[in-house]
Amino acid sequence: MKNQIAIVLTCLSLSFVAPSVVASERADIGWEWIEQGAVIVDVRTPQEFAAGHLDNAKNYPLSELDKHFANIDKDTQIVLYCRSGNRSGQAFRYLQSQGFTNLHNAGGLVEMQQAK
DSSP states (O other): OHHHHHHHHHHHHHHHHHHHHHHHHHHHHHHHHHHTTOEEEEOSOHHHHHTOOOTTOEEOOGGGHHHHTTTSOTTOOEEEEESSSHHHHHHHHHHHHTTOOSEEEEEEHHHHHHHO
């Protein structure tokens, strides 16, 4: 019984560690792109954006991407982020389907802030 509890606890602790390893890598790559001059796009709501965002980020909510990206060159280097990486992942897939070729999902705001 003790061994089973130890195995469960180990698996649980690994499930919390593993995502952060990937998460920090995507945030680090996001910062590299930003240093290269990428456009920073926060796809959260205007209310979330007003509560805090990365410097120089543009607030293009997920529900309005088609409007904001209508006149942007499809080769523009773009870093996307949101609260957790979910909405920015959706934005990534949508923009990719629209022909954008230079995209990176950097994850969540806190994740980006911690990686800097």
